[in-house]
Amino acid sequence: MSAATEIKTLIIDGKDVSARPDQTILDVARENGINIPTLCHLDGLSDVGACRLCLIEIKGQNRLLPACVARVEEGMEVTTTSERIARHRRTILELLFAERNHICAVCVANGNCELQALAQQLGLTHVRFPYRNPALAVDASHERFTCDHNRCILCTRCVRVCAEIEGAHVWDVEGRGADCKVITDLAQPWGDKNSSCTKCGKCVQVCPTGALYEKGKVGVEHPKRPDFLPYLNLMREAQ
Amino acid sequence: MNLEELQQIASGVHNENLLFDFEVNVCQGTGCLSQHSDDIKAALEAALAASGKKALIRRTGCMGLCAAGPLVLIEPDAQLLQHVTVKHADAVINSLGATPVAELQCDLRQHFDDQDHVVLENSGRIDPEKIDEYIARDGYQGLVMALTDMRPADVIKQITESGLRGRGGGGYPTGLKWGMVAKAQSETKYVICNGDEGDPGAFMDRSGLESDPQRVIEGMAIAAYAVGASKGYIYVRAEYPLAVSRLTVSLREARRRGLLGNNICGTPFNFDIEIRLGAGAFVCGEETALIASIEGLRGTPRVRPPYPAASGLWGKPTLINNVETFANVPTILRKGGAWFAAIGTAKSKGTKVFALTGKIRNTGLVEVPMGMPLRQIVEGIGGGVPEGRTFKAVQTGGPSGGCIPAELLDIEVSYESLIQAGSMMGSGGMIVMDDTSCMVNVAKFFMEFCMTESCGKCIPCRAGTVQMHTLLTRICDGSGTMDDLDLLVDLCSTVKEASLCGLGQTAPNPVLSTLRYFKQEYMDHIVNKRCTAGVCNINHAAEVIA
Numbered sequence: 001m002s003a004a005t006e007i008k009t010l011i012i013d014g015k016d017v018s019a020r021p022d023q024t025i026l027d028v029a030r031e032n033g034i035n036i037p038t039l040c041h042l043d044g045l046s047d048v049g050a051c052r053l054c055l056i057e058i059k060g061q062n063r064l065l066p067a068c069v070a071r072v073e074e075g076m077e078v079t080t081t082s083e084r085i086a087r088h089r090r091t092i093l094e095l096l097f098a099e100r101n102h103i104c105a106v107c108v109a110n111g112n113c114e115l116q117a118l119a120q121q122l123g124l125t126h127v128r129f130p131y132r133n134p135a136l137a138v139d140a141s142h143e144r145f146t147c148d149h150n151r152c153i154l155c156t157r158c159v160r161v162c163a164e165i166e167g168a169h170v171w172d173v174e175g176r177g178a179d180c181k182v183i184t185d186l187a188q189p190w191g192d193k194n195s196s197c198t199k200c201g202k203c204v205q206v207c208p209t210g211a212l213y214e215k216g217k218v219g220v221e222h223p224k225r226p227d228f229l230p231y232l233n234l235m236r237e238a239q
Numbered sequence: 240m241n242l243e244e245l246q247q248i249a250s251g252v253h254n255e256n257l258l259f260d261f262e263v264n265v266c267q268g269t270g271c272l273s274q275h276s277d278d279i280k281a282a283l284e285a286a287l288a289a290s291g292k293k294a295l296i297r298r299t300g301c302m303g304l305c306a307a308g309p310l311v312l313i314e315p316d317a318q319l320l321q322h323v324t325v326k327h328a329d330a331v332i333n334s335l336g337a338t339p340v341a342e343l344q345c346d347l348r349q350h351f352d353d354q355d356h357v358v359l360e361n362s363g364r365i366d367p368e369k370i371d372e373y374i375a376r377d378g379y380q381g382l383v384m385a386l387t388d389m390r391p392a393d394v395i396k397q398i399t400e401s402g403l404r405g406r407g408g409g410g411y412p413t414g415l416k417w418g419m420v421a422k423a424q425s426e427t428k429y430v431i432c433n434g435d436e437g438d439p440g441a442f443m444d445r446s447g448l449e450s451d452p453q454r455v456i457e458g459m460a461i462a463a464y465a466v467g468a469s470k471g472y473i474y475v476r477a478e479y480p481l482a483v484s485r486l487t488v489s490l491r492e493a494r495r496r497g498l499l500g501n502n503i504c505g506t507p508f509n510f511d512i513e514i515r516l517g518a519g520a521f522v523c524g525e526e527t528a529l530i531a532s533i534e535g536l537r538g539t540p541r542v543r544p545p546y547p548a549a550s551g552l553w554g555k556p557t558l559i560n561n562v563e564t565f566a567n568v569p570t571i572l573r574k575g576g577a578w579f580a581a582i583g584t585a586k587s588k589g590t591k592v593f594a595l596t597g598k599i600r601n602t603g604l605v606e607v608p609m610g611m612p613l614r615q616i617v618e619g620i621g622g623g624v625p626e627g628r629t630f631k632a633v634q635t636g637g638p639s640g641g642c643i644p645a646e647l648l649d650i651e652v653s654y655e656s657l658i659q660a661g662s663m664m665g666s667g668g669m670i671v672m673d674d675t676s677c678m679v680n681v682a683k684f685f686m687e688f689c690m691t692e693s694c695g696k697c698i699p700c701r702a703g704t705v706q707m708h709t710l711l712t713r714i715c716d717g718s719g720t721m722d723d724l725d726l727l728v729d730l731c732s733t734v735k736e737a738s739l740c741g742l743g744q745t746a747p748n749p750v751l752s753t754l755r756y757f758k759q760e761y762m763d764h765i766v767n768k769r770c771t772a773g774v775c776n777i778n779h780a781a782e783v784i785a
Contacts, residue, residue: 049542050697052737064736069542084736088699091733095702128726129706154695173537173695176520178705180695 010076019072026054026067029080036080037089037118040155041068042206044229046164051155053089053118056080064088086122093119098129099178100136101150102209108218109210115153116209132178139184141191145204145214147182152211154180157226158203165232170197182211240497240504242383245374248496252375261294261335262314263287266363268301268449269442269481270603275325276309282328283311290332300450302363303354305603307345312363321345350601353620355582355608357590358566362450362604367485370492373453379498381572382457385464386504394465395421398568400576402588407433407524407561408636408665409741410587410654416558419548420466423556428468430459431552431559433529434475434482437521438637439688440596441668444562446604447592448475448482451566452489456512458565460499461572463510466558471512474529477519486514521638521692525740526551526559528694539694540740561666563592583609587653591664597634597671598624607652614648617671628673632756636665638685638692639745641752642678661752663745677774678757679764683711685749693742700743703734707750714761717768717777724765728754 008019012029019028024047029036039051049066056067059077064085067078079085096102096115104110136149156173159182163169174183184190190197204212206226213222256262265271265280283296302310307321311331320331320343327343334340356362365372373379385394399414420428432455436444448455459471475483490512493499501509515533522528523538530552532538551557567589571579580588587609593616596602600622607616617623617633624630632642641662643650650656654664672681690704710727713719731747738744754761763769768777 047542048696049739052697052699052739055737066542066739087729088733088737091703091730092698092737095698095706098706099702130709132705153698154701175695177691177693177695177701180701 008072008074010072010074010078012078013080021072023072024068025056025065025070025072025076025078028072029067029078034080036067037122038068039114039118039153039208040157042157042161042226042229044165044233045157045160045206048156048160051153052092055085055088057082057085089122090124093122093124094127094129096153097124097127098131100132100134100152107151107210108213108222109151109224112223113210114208134178136181139190140215141189142195142197142199143191143215144199145190145201145212147184147190148211148213149181150211151209152182153209154182155208156182157206157208158182158212161202161206161229165229166198166200166202168196168198168200170195171203240379240383241387242380245379245383248371249375249377252371256295259293259295261292263294263296263331263335264299264302264312264314264363265296266300266302266308266310266312267298268305268308268363268446270301270305271309272481274309276323278325279309279311279323279328282325283331286328286332290335292332292335294332294335298366298368299363300361300365300367301446301604303359303604304345304347304350304601306601307347307603310345310363311343319345319347347601347622350605350620350622353611353615354606355590356606357570357579357582358447358454358563358592359450359604359606360570361454362446365451367450367452368488368492370453370489370496370498373451374496377573378453378569379457381569382460382464382498383504385461385572386506386508391421391465391467394461394572397572397576398465401567401571401579402576402583402586403564403567403571403579404587404654405561406563406567406591406666408639408663410664413560413564416548416560417462417465419546420468420556420558423549425556427470427553427555428466429552429555429557430463430466430468430471431529431533431547431557432459432471432473432562432565433524433526433559434473434479434562435517435521435524435529436476436479436562436666437524437692438639438666438668439685440594440634440670441637441666442594443592443604443667445479445482446594447562447566448479449485452482452486453493454566454569455562456489456493456499458568459512460503460510461568462558462560462565464508466556468558469509469511471510472515472533472552473512474515474517474523474533477516483514483516490514520694521688522694522740522742525742528740529559530557537694539696540742542739563667584651584653586655591652591667593667593669595621595669595671597669598628598673598675599671600625609653610651612649612651613643616652616669617648621671624671624673628675630671631674631676632672632678632681634662634670634672634681634749635668636663636745636748637668638688639663639741639748640665640668641748642672642681642756643752644756647756661755662748675772675774677715677770677772678753678760679711679715679770680772680774682750682753683708683715686711686746689742689746693746697737697739697743699734699737700739700746703730703738703743704746706730707734707747711750714764715770715775717764717775719765721765724761 054067055064
């Protein structure tokens with residue numbers, strides 16, 4: 001960053017903050033101890049603005065913006081929590097819980113799940129929508145890991161970490177709408193002998209739920225460590 | 240190529256036409272072709288050869304009045320023949336210069352007289368695959384004028400002055416968009432024509448590409464000159480094979496005439512166009528998804544900004560406009576921005592093509608000046624709903640639009656007034672519904688469309704449309720409750736405000752607009768367990784349990 005970088009000042013939730021022009025509202029908010037809920041965002045990966053949990057209000061604009069991709073602007077007045085936003089966030093979480101089979105009591109990620117934690121944090125007490133109970137497969141063909149589509153929220157962190165950090169691009173998404181599914185290679189079993197998987201396990205570490213997990217580990221034994229990413233990126237940049 | 244050479248080509252065509260006493264135009268649009276108008280053309284040719292008369296039998300694009308097809312137009316006396324079959328060929332040829340065939344006369348003066356053809360001016364008049372016929376009707380004058388007499392900034396000024404707005408539905412000022420791409424600093428820029436028309440009941444772009452493809456090519460070339468691009472893409476659905484084949488021929492013809500390629504008109508301007516086929520995803524009509532699709536990626540929208548004008552195809556500044564928008568451009572350049580701005584309302588200029596479908600007599604393609612009352616389109620040009628039925632609503636804007644009830648039929652057609660009425664202009668589909676349509680069922684139909692066409696990237700659209708569809712299905716089959724209705728309204732708000740792209744943001748519109756104007760029908764289903772239109776199969780077991 002050159003010395004001549006222009007510094008922007010803005011207000012987030014009534015607090016005066018400063019930022020570099022290339023920072024997102026989410027970056028700046030978190031830097032200043034303001035928490036905005038996210039699921040698809042992960043420090044160290046590109047942002048897709050898909051989960052819509054980080055929507056925030058900007059004074060003078062009727063449209064809600066995703067904080068993970070919206071850049072700061074001079075004089076912006078940002079509100080990260082309002083009745084309107086809280087309602088949308090809860091509805092989005094409800095939609096996720098009703099979409100697949102998220103049954104915390106029998107999930108390997110119970111206690112270490114970002115979806116579960118957000119539901120608690122945002123005060124979600126029940127789901128108003130009918131559960132869809134889809135019949136989804138579990139891919140346990142890999143020697144070390146399992147992919148359970150029942151717990152997948154399609155955040156595409158696994159897709160991005162594999163393509164952007166590991167450089168293998170094993171993961172991708174197939175299908176459309178509610179039929180979307182993360183797939184390995186060209187929808188081959190993850191453990192296929194010709195799989196391009198390097199077994200690095202990065203996808204498992206960044207998965208926010210119990211969709212990807214290490215075999216033989218459950219619940220409290222399975223805390224994930226997605227925070228390796230910014231460190232890894234920093235080390236790579238230093239080289 | 241210069242204006243004189245264009246005139247030479249044009250007079251060549253005119254002289255050739257003078258050799259004939261009559262011109263028999265046979266519609267070869269998709270609608271008429273589905274009723275074998277190609278066989279009719281062959282039969283007419285055979286009958287003509289036998290008769291020894293001097294007539295030109297010409298294949299043309301769509302004549303607009305699809306309900307009366309197959310259509311044949313006989314010049315010079317502008318006789319329109321409807322429902323022509325192979326059996327009529329001899330009678331039609333015999334009638335040339337004699338008494339017209341009475342049983343085939345199509346006498347729908349009002350249908351045509353109330354229209355104002357700009358985009359459709361050549362549609363049904365020229366052979367879409369013959370570039371010289373397009374040139375004979377003043378084609379390519381706009382491009383040649385732009386290249387030889389105008390600076391790019393002058394072209395943009397004309398477009399801005401014309402007040403033309405995006406015809407794909409958004410209504411973004413075209414001149415402003417061109418100006419943004421022109422100002423973007425980059426050696427490489429692209430022009431994309433969005434022909435991924437996917438709204439149920441819409442066929443304006445298909446018909447435009449089938450009937451007058453050179454107009455779109457010329458519009459794109461002018462745009463490319465204005466913004467400084469040298470490469471263009473036309474993104475057409477693979478489901479439009481006739482449009483694709485006519486475009487392919489037309490691109491070849493334009494290159495042959497030196498109107499595409501390097502050093503066009505002897506100037507340093509280079510431009511060529513490639514066709515890209517859509518693989519059947521509605522969401523690829525969204526500009527960022529369309530760009531991803533051209534790049535060979537999964538067709539999903541991305542967050543804007545950056546807008547394509549700054550960073551589009553392969554990260555380069557990209558101008559992306561709809562087929563109809565480009566089709567307006569040649570005429571604007573030829574006649575001037577002020578001429579175009581004189582048509583229409585204060586904020587919506589020019590004409591708009593609509594595809595009239597549903598429960599209406601004169602199904603087909605119409606082009607009317609902006610500001611025309613909806614009633615004149617539906618009841619005048621469209622001929623109203625069939626005998627014995629009553630009009631209930633007209634759906635505009637496809638799955639992003641809404642239903643406009645009978646009491647609002649007097650509103651004018653413009654971007655603003657349609658949005659005010661809870662619908663939108665959209666790309667131009669107009670589906671007319673009568674008393675046999677159940678509005679809850681209509682909302683369910685469009686929701687099912689959005690649900691299956693959602694790309695699945697963002698949660699509100701992917702999971703929200705599924706839940707809205709479930710709630711609408713419950714209401715339709717009689718098991719819905721008032722709580723379901725409240726939940727539906729609540730969900731509409733989240734999907735509308737929280738979705739990533741236009742598909743999700745507008746998916747609740749058919750529900751919201753039917754709730755606004757036809758709430759009683761929802762109540763009938765929920766409280767009285769009745770579907771007054773007799774469409775829904777109400778589950779009376781649910782009533783007993785309740």
